[in-house]
Amino acid sequence: MRPMRIDAEKDFGERECPGCAGVVEENENTCPICGYEFPRESRRRRAGRITAMLAALLAFLALVLLGRLI
Secondary structure, eight states, rough: OOOOOOOOOOOEEEEOOOOTEEETTTTTBBBBBTTTTTOOOOOOHHHHHHHHHHHHHHHHHHHHHHHOOO
């Protein structure tokens, strides 16, 4: 197994902390100023989001194929 490469220069973007309005990097789960913990996306929610995207993609492909057949 190859070791992971971590790019220390990568910019993850920023978000605003709802607790203190401070600027927190997107890859951080806790605000360094006030300690607010950002909620993590549950596996069930992530799976539901992926399922919804796949269903939308399949519906789009079906419409495209039906349009070509008619």
